[in-house]
Amino acid sequence: MSEAIASSSSRSELEERFSEVRDCSMRIAARLSPEDALVQSMPDASPTKWHLAHTTWFFETVILSKLPRYKAFDPAFNYLFNSYYNAVGPRHPRPQRGLITRPSLEQVFAYREYVDAAMLEAIGEADRIDDIVLGLNHEQQHQELMLTDIKHAFFQNPTLPVFGWDERHACRVDQSDWSRQQGGLVEVGATSNRTEFAFDNERPRHQVLLQPYKIATNTVTNGEFAAFIDDGGYRRPEFWLSDGWSAVQSEGWSSPLYWLGGDRGEWTVFTLGGEHPLNLAAPVQHVSFFEAAAFAAWAGKRLPTEFEWEAASRDFAFGSVWEWTRSSYDPYPGFKTFEGMAAEYNGKFMVGQMVLRGGSIATPRGHARSSYRNFFPPNARWQFSGIRLADDWE
Numbered sequence: 001m002s003e004a005i006a007s008s009s010s011r012s013e014l015e016e017r018f019s020e021v022r023d024c025s026m027r028i029a030a031r032l033s034p035e036d037a038l039v040q041s042m043p044d045a046s047p048t049k050w051h052l053a054h055t056t057w058f059f060e061t062v063i064l065s066k067l068p069r070y071k072a073f074d075p076a077f078n079y080l081f082n083s084y085y086n087a088v089g090p091r092h093p094r095p096q097r098g099l100i101t102r103p104s105l106e107q108v109f110a111y112r113e114y115v116d117a118a119m120l121e122a123i124g125e126a127d128r129i130d131d132i133v134l135g136l137n138h139e140q141q142h143q144e145l146m147l148t149d150i151k152h153a154f155f156q157n158p159t160l161p162v163f164g165w166d167e168r169h170a171c172r173v174d175q176s177d178w179s180r181q182q183g184g185l186v187e188v189g190a191t192s193n194r195t196e197f198a199f200d201n202e203r204p205r206h207q208v209l210l211q212p213y214k215i216a217t218n219t220v221t222n223g224e225f226a227a228f229i230d231d232g233g234y235r236r237p238e239f240w241l242s243d244g245w246s247a248v249q250s251e252g253w254s255s256p257l258y259w260l261g262g263d264r265g266e267w268t269v270f271t272l273g274g275e276h277p278l279n280l281a282a283p284v285q286h287v288s289f290f291e292a293a294a295f296a297a298w299a300g301k302r303l304p305t306e307f308e309w310e311a312a313s314r315d316f317a318f319g320s321v322w323e324w325t326r327s328s329y330d331p332y333p334g335f336k337t338f339e340g341m342a343a344e345y346n347g348k349f350m351v352g353q354m355v356l357r358g359g360s361i362a363t364p365r366g367h368a369r370s371s372y373r374n375f376f377p378p379n380a381r382w383q384f385s386g387i388r389l390a391d392d393w394e
């Protein structure tokens with residue numbers, strides 16, 4: 001995928017995009033055994049098999065089930081593979097997705113083929129284009145989750161299996177500098193111009209008032225984060241938010257997730273390509289919001305708000321790592337949910353989570369954009385999440 005998937009795509013472009021996106025999920029799955037594809041390492045993560053079926057269920061439920069001629073592949077899948085849509089009905093509990101040994105992985109592949117054929121027919125009739133585009137963007141979101149979830153699962157295995165995907169290709173950052181931003185009244189959010197897809201949470205575009213500020217031109221590196229650790233960062237409560245300090249104690253955090261070898265005095269890091277020596281010049285990743293905020297406090301700086309980030313984003317490169325912001329995930333003024341079942345897509349999660357901006361090496365190319373709002377709870381560490389610093393401009 002080199003470009004964003006837009007509702008203005010022609011029918012043949014959409015057919016092509018549909019096949020590309022669906023194939024990409026299958027290419028991820030092709031690296032896994034059926035046992036790998038079933039494992040669920042924690043309630044927040046889902047088995048690959050579930051992701052493959054759920055993204056298919058989404059197309060089936062939002063689009064195909066509305067077509068009079070369509071016959072469901074298996075009516076039981078509506079219970080098994082609904083994620084969180086209350087309007088669609090009851091569902092299997094999220095923490096128990098790894099217990100769904102039947103249908104088999106092969107049957108899930110057959111489900112995908114069945115739905116793909118019906119979807120290509122629906123695209124051919126140019127029906128429900130906006131929903132098809134939403135379904136493709138939804139599947140791309142799950143592709144990143146497939147990678148983060150299998151990484152977490154493999155990390156639970158003492159043999160540290162190699163998924164076979166090199167995380168290092170996009171991971172080097174240059175020396176960081178400060179970009180000075182005047183602030184003032186700026187516009188943020190996606191335009192209502194429907195030629196570019198955006199999720200409902202990116203709209204409406206609106207004005208915000210920013211004070212003058214500085215923002216780093218690069219994200220924080222492993223080397224910089226290692227200096228925080230060496231300076232006792234995880235043992236000094238003065239840098240931590242109260243809930244963050246509680247998390248350090250209860251979870252026993254002493255480094256980012258996937259760092260190994262601290263007791264040997266030589267850091268290595270577990271990746272989807274196996275265990276490697278820690279590249280000090282690469283962006284730190286797999287830190288929680290709490291760790292990002294503590295690092296910023298230690299550095300005498302702060303995290304940018306999501307609006308500072310977006311207003312300055314034309315002045316720096318992004319996309320190697322999701323960047324925690326100091327903004328809680330809230331609706332924009334005038335926010336309206338998508339219609340129909342997709343009304344539950346984003347709006348109901350707007351409490352207790354922080355916004356991340358940018359995109360990561362696991363984000364499908366062309367999927368993210370400067371107005372894109374990712375969100376996770378402040379203690380989440382299994383996503384490719386990192387840090388960009390900001391400061392007041394005095």
Ligand SMILES: [Fe+2]
Binds near residue numbers: 054083138142
């Ligand atoms: Fe989903």
